[in-house]
Amino acid sequence: MQAPDLVALRPSDDELAQTARLLIRLRWAAGLSILLLTTVARWGLGIELPAKALLALGVVVLGYNAALVAEARRSGRPAATARRTLWGQIALDWLAMVALVHFTGGITSPALIYFVIHVALAGTLLPPRGARGLALLAALIVAALAGLEASGALPHIALPDLGLGGDLHRRGVPALAALFFFSTTALTVAELVARQARRLRQREASIRALNEARAAFTRAATHELRAPVASGLALVRSIEHGYLDELTPSQAVIIERVGVRLDGLRELIDDLLDFAASREASVAHPPLEAVDLGAVLADAIERERLLADARNIAVQTPPRTPIMVRAVDTGLSMIFSNLINNAIKYTPDGGIVTIGHAVEHEAAQVTVTVQDTGIGIPAADLPRIFDEFFRASNAKRSKIVGTGIGLAAVRAMIEHYHGSIALDSVEGEGTCVTVRLPFNRQR
Amino acid sequence: MARKILVIDDDPDVLLATRLPLEREGYEVYEALDEAEGLEQAKSILPDLIILDVMMGTHTAGFQLAQELHGPDAPAVLRRIPIMMVTAVHQTTPLRFRPESDYLPVQAFLEKPLDPRRLLDEVRKLLPPEQTGE
Incomplete structure (x- = not known):
């Protein structure tokens, strides 16, 4: 060399x-x-x-x-x-x-x-x-x-x-x-x-x-930040689910609170790192390559399914077909994990999350929709919903943990892939997020 | 005889959190804090299952150990032991990993933070109870 x-x-x-x-x-x-x-x-x-x-x-x-x-x-x-x-x-x-x-x-x-x-x-x-x-x-x-x-x-x-x-x-x-x-x-x-x-x-x-050094730092920081939270959370869960001795009711409440706070911390770290990654992508411009959106969607759904199952939320998924788009694998994965996670998180127990995709040959693009029967977003908050650290007023009032940077990171990443994102929502009825991404045309 | 599970992770808290539900379910749990100790234990205990952390020490230590346990040069007794790989998060490793036998000799993946119910589900899939009557 x-x-x-x-x-x-x-x-x-x-x-x-x-x-x-x-x-x-x-x-x-x-x-x-x-x-x-x-x-x-x-x-x-x-x-x-x-x-x-x-x-x-x-x-x-x-x-x-x-x-x-x-x-x-x-x-x-x-x-x-x-x-x-x-x-x-x-x-x-x-x-x-x-x-x-x-x-x-x-x-x-x-x-x-x-x-x-x-x-x-x-x-x-x-x-x-x-x-x-x-x-x-x-x-x-x-x-x-x-x-x-x-x-x-x-x-x-x-x-x-x-x-x-x-x-x-x-x-x-x-x-x-x-x-x-x-x-x-x-x-x-x-x-x-x-x-x-x-x-x-x-x-x-x-x-x-410089970019490589920064990426290496982010990877190291990611591991160092996530690892302790993950092990703490795993310990708390093993107590919570009764794999140790029986807890008194008041101990159980406290253990549950600790679990919720740790989960919030885990989410904050994930969101911050996703956000850093989206910022880095817009500066460093990693080369886009052909990525199978179908596989990324299936993986993302699989990852979030546990959360939905735990709250009895039905996740309706599209048939798995290969759809090649131009993106970066990890970024695309981040986008759809975030959107599906949001849909599940803000949907009350027993609701429905529907993920669909449609290939538009004339426009040479694919449309992915993530629809939920969740709490929705008040009309007054919609214009600011993609702003960094902005959370809808009803989300803030709810007990649902969130940081308000997930959607900002998602939009930045989608735009980096020359796609677009739109969001329709009715408060109390649900939200539908539509992502459009251009096909991979380079052979 | 209880089925033996070897857990390899450099984080003692993760080892504990993995051990608690497994022992409650009646498995015999062995622990190793690094890849060298893990390989040693795997050879001497010959467990029924190995649960392996992907990011020990370096970003690729877990992968290397999986290769040593299941690669073409590994002894047959080791190759027979299924491996469950525990990954911090999908997004942060420079390597791709999915349970694809031609790429990584691993039978299952589990994501951190570990959920004890999910862990037990996956373990049951790899160690079906009907085989425990030996």
């Missing part, structure tokens, strides 16, 4: 794919511009040009660009294709650039300056030393072209209509001056671009390290 700082200073797959996309767009523009400008200059303005050669060059550029696009589509993995073909693409572009410079006057060509764009583009992908090398290579290629044309080994194409006629290319001082300014520009631009690219990558690497 390589040292992490070296790896971090290389362009990521994402960055390579982005550069490849930019190159494709620039190339369409370049090819079309060559065709258009040549046509206008030659037949519109009557400027003397090697029009056929230039038109052929335009067609070649558009042609290999089309082939690259087709290849990326065929492979279905644009990032991998980019990594494989990027340097080949750059080499082709450089050859096309040399041809363009040659056909428009060699060292006297007004198109020479475009070479700097190519140097800069390649420079973003290389460390400064590599970028300088590349700029030097560009200078050498241009010098070689100028030399070949000056010596007559390659025919020089003059553009007298642009004031670039005569033997300008053969006169040493103007040619050397043009070469000097070209080379120094290319070198400086390459250096500047490569330095900036390195600086950005270093910063990106340190942000990533």
